[in-house]
Amino acid sequence: MTRTVGDEDSVRVGTKVGLREKSDDDAWNDWLWRTDEELSELDAARPLTMSFEQYQSVHHEDIRYPAPRSHRFAIHDLETGTHIGNCMYYDLDTRSEEAELGIMVGDRGYWNHGYGQDAVRLLLDHLFERLRLKRVYLKTLEWNIRAQRSFAKNGFREYGSGDQGRYKFTLMEVRRSGWEALRSETEVDRPPPD
Numbered sequence: 001m002t003r004t005v006g007d008e009d010s011v012r013v014g015t016k017v018g019l020r021e022k023s024d025d026d027a028w029n030d031w032l033w034r035t036d037e038e039l040s041e042l043d044a045a046r047p048l049t050m051s052f053e054q055y056q057s058v059h060h061e062d063i064r065y066p067a068p069r070s071h072r073f074a075i076h077d078l079e080t081g082t083h084i085g086n087c088m089y090y091d092l093d094t095r096s097e098e099a100e101l102g103i104m105v106g107d108r109g110y111w112n113h114g115y116g117q118d119a120v121r122l123l124l125d126h127l128f129e130r131l132r133l134k135r136v137y138l139k140t141l142e143w144n145i146r147a148q149r150s151f152a153k154n155g156f157r158e159y160g161s162g163d164q165g166r167y168k169f170t171l172m173e174v175r176r177s178g179w180e181a182l183r184s185e186t187e188v189d190r191p192p193p194d
Contacts, residue, residue, distance in 0.1 A: 011073060012122040016115050019073040019087065019122050026074050027059040028052070029083050033106030043104055044141060044167045069093075075105065075119045084110045087123050089136070098135040099127060117150045124154060124179055134176050139169040148172065155182040 012019045031052050033039050040047040048055065066072075070090035076083050085105035092099040101123060105116045127133045139162065140147045148158075148170055156172040163169070 012126055013078065014118040014122045016078060016113075016118040017075050017084070017122070018078055019119065019126070020076060022063055022072050022074050022086070024056075024060055024063065026083055026086075027056045029106060030059060030086065031055045033085075033104065036106075039104065039106060042141070042144065042147075044164065044169075069099075073123065075103075075115070077110065077115070082107070084115060085119070087119050089123065089127060092131070096135075097133050098137065099131070099133060101127075101136050101138045112146070116147075117153055120151065120154045124174065125183075128176055128179050135173055136179075137171065137173040139171050142168040142170050144170075155179050 011021065031048070034045075034048040034055070037047050050058075062072075067090070069092040070088060072086055072088040074083050075085040075087055084107040085103065087101070087103040089099040089101055101120070103116055103120055103123070105111060105119070110116075124136060127136050137159075138151065138156065140151065142161065148156075151172050155174040155178040157174065157178070158170055159173050160171040161169060162171055
């Protein structure tokens with residue numbers, strides 16, 4: 001399902017994508033992506049086996065009653081408004097001032113073109129500016145070098161590894177100081193506004 005989205009619907013707007021609040025209109029794409037074997041493997045999860053109707057009810061409840069320590073955003077292409085994926089933070093720890101980041105670009109037509117990188121940058125800006133976090137971390141499959149390179153472009157650095165069942169992960173983090181330094185560099189490289 002393609003949803004027409006304007007900048008006014010966006011929580012954050014980047015160069016290629018915007019982040020917006022999740023809606024019931026996202027259920028079809030989310031179900032397709034979560035039942036896809038390849039995407040599930042990239043997410044270190046089993047594909048969903050429930051019907052769309054069952055998933056639609058769960059999706060609606062997740063939107064109505066969000067978890068207090070996490071928040072999910074839809075990623076949309078700024079040019080077309082197409083819902084191309086999702087990103088989120090979870091395990092928000094206000095005492096330690098940190099959270100875990102997750103992202104999935106479900107529409108394969110948007111892979112390898114910087115859309116995920118732009119979405120991660122927007123979510124980091126939100127987490128460091130609005131929530132005033134000191135650290136954002138994530139885990140990615142050890143063999144997913146493409147994702148690791150994309151995260152590194154947003155300041156993430158490897159700090160360890162871990163296992164979870166049959167999966168081996170590379171653990172990455174970015175601290176506020178690293179995000180601020182990277183942000184300063186990109187501000188210098190940007191042309192001045194008209």
